[in-house]
Amino acid sequence: MPNTKSAMGRAKRTLVQASVNKIRKSKYKLAIKKMSAYLSGGKTKEAKNFLPEFTSRLMKIAKTRVVSKKTISRKISRVTKKIYNSKKNK
Secondary structure, X not given: OOOOHHHHHHHHHHHHHHHHXXXXXXXXXXXXXXXXXXXXXXXXXXXXXXXXXXHHHHHHHHHOOOOOHHXXXXXXXXXXXXXXXXXXXX
């Protein structure tokens, strides 16, 4: 248990921040699941329309460092590549 007033404040802040980070990570996972559903279902038009929002959501999460910026950049790159390569094949 925290002994000082400042330590008590930090303990409360840690709990609040942990819940905020959990929400952000959940939004990250939901965006990825939604995009994978579009790609696996062959819905390239919907995937292409969702791409700007997908990129925006992921970069907002990267900005808060809940997930590494490099990881998010890699995800965006791979998804974009899949969308445009699937259009060339069809």
